[in-house]
Amino acid sequence: MGKPDLELVARLEEKAVDIRKQLIEMTYAIGHAHLGGSLSLCDVAVALYYHFLRFDPQNPKDPDRDRLILSKGHCGCLFYNIFADLGMYTKEELYNGYNRIGGRFGQHPNRKYIEGFEASTGSLGHGLSLAVGFAFSGRMDRANWRVYCITGDGELNEGSNWEAIMFAGHHRFGNLVAIVDRNKIQGNGWTEETVRLEPLADKWEAFGWDVINVEDGNDMEQIVDVLGSLPPVDPVTPRRPICIILNTVKGKGVAFMENEPKWHAGGLSAEKKDECLRLIEQSRKVRR
């Protein structure tokens, strides 16, 4: 791995702070969001949409785009804010249309209403199979775009994932990258106390994947390093698919939410919102 472009890292870090603040503002405005998992995922999502993903918000259905499947559809709200920030719609439209009759923005995203989403997700354990379908399609078409699938760690409890992981490993879809948001907390508590996932990397490897373990999945330098080092997609030659395990912190950026299972989802009072914004802004200063 080469030396990451520090200017790029700084730009993406700034953007991640902005998006975190927008996420907090939205949660306050609409009253409910899956905050914890959105905050843990925020940095890699920003890195993808503001640099690495071949994606044009003006032309979101470009046939040559990279495909990103959000298996953890609960965190659609993070992407709602990213797409608003990219100018695909206004913030007002998002706030007025979230979970409302006639609105486009459900708690879980529907691809029919928002073009940035490749699939309508929300039921856990579905994304990897969908991504394999895209990978199959790309291979058939000899295309050089990539399929990313973002999964939570808790959702790896679902057996359907392992059907897809086994299949993709066997068929060596080199155009497929899975990103696991390893924040170690699921709905009712810690993953390792619920149904143990570790040794998680060994499991993926045993199923035929190359695994990249990112020690701090909220550190932009490490994220840029790993996403920048992915091998180019070769549509002809099969190779092992890649799994990036991002060791993240649930609730990242807001100290009182970090590693706190109770901040999985919920709303914010005006006071809490202001505190969140202050803490996130502080994290910007620390980075500088």
Added chain:
Amino acid sequence: MAQETFQFFSLIEKMSAREVYGKKLAEIGKTNDRIVVLTADLMRSNKTGDFMKAHPDRFFNIGIAEQNMMGIAAGLALDGKLPFVSTMATFATMRACEQVRTDICYANLPVRIVATHGGLTTGAGPTHYGQEDLAIMRSLPNMTVIAPGDPNQIGKVVEASIEWEGPMYIRIGRGGEPVVYKEDYTYEIGKSITVREGDHITLIATGSIVFYAVAAAEMLAAEGIRARVIDMHTIKPLDRQAVIKAAKETGAIVTAEDHNIYGGLGSAVAEVLAEEGLACKFRRLGIPDLFAGYGEPEYLYHLYGYDAEGICSAAKALL
């Protein structure tokens, strides 16, 4: 509504819908490169081997993993492909039910689920019977539900499916089902076929039971009862007009299907009658809400009263 009437031949010719399906798929796959075919380790059973040989890059044996297969099919369809997905009816509709619902139906994707071994046709016992599939699939928004009226009809269904929007559930038998149609005819999704005209009673059947309804009508004819026979190959969207017409013109309807009496064809027809406020003698035949026993389908159809004899006696009891 002008409908053709077909001559019924008592000389029974049997065919395998799975064979017809496999051949048709390989044929249209030549000209339509969007078609991809998936099976859950039932290639021999689903008869998709011809397609695999002709188009190996568009064929995948997913393994014994129906949930994964439905998800992959959805991903392929999201990327513009036209997937034909095959496994047994029971696994397609129950093991992978949520993937069918959420990945395929919610996104309204053109995935064609061709489910074999529908009803009690497997002879493999309750674990392999598909006796709830029509009810389950009928309750999924966007889903079209079809059970071809004879083994050759699947070819016409596959042809018609190319231009049909949204997901389709197409249920066929194990194979060796009798042929109903001797002559060629026009097939349209959602439009029933009146196989035989009659004005005393109407027998509405679907899938492999259409043959037995026609045979029952012959038995009734010998006793002077003129029974109309409708091949209700499309269970959703249902041909409501044909039901309304049958109720008004014949005043008595018997439905027959190789499926639990709850939730399938009989329920769909009953809904129309109730909603239209039509007073009509009515009886549903099918599996009487139990896990069917072991045996060949012909025996079981007789046991549960929806073979020709069963349909005939139910019709007479109704009149």
